[in-house]
Amino acid sequence: MFDPFTGETLVEGALRAPSAAVRLGLEPPRFCTQCGRRMIVQVAPDGWWARCSRHGTIDSLMNEQR
Numbered sequence: 001m002f003d004p005f006t007g008e009t010l011v012e013g014a015l016r017a018p019s020a021a022v023r024l025g026l027e028p029p030r031f032c033t034q035c036g037r038r039m040i041v042q043v044a045p046d047g048w049w050a051r052c053s054r055h056g057t058i059d060s061l062m063n064e065q066r
């Protein structure tokens, strides 16, 4: 796993608290959590999407499913 906002490898027990914008789903991830590649990110007034060249696209609507 990779940190979606910094691209750093996530070490067990080293999870950082997400920012307020991240928790609200307003902040798009910048890096793929599966491979750590920098993703292509597009931010729109009503949401965002981010695309990894290997793992496909995620978007803010997907992020809101909980």
Ligand SMILES: [Zn+2]
Pocket (backbone or CB within 6 Å): 032, 033, 034, 035, 036, 037, 052, 053, 054, 055, 056
């Ligand atoms: Zn990926």
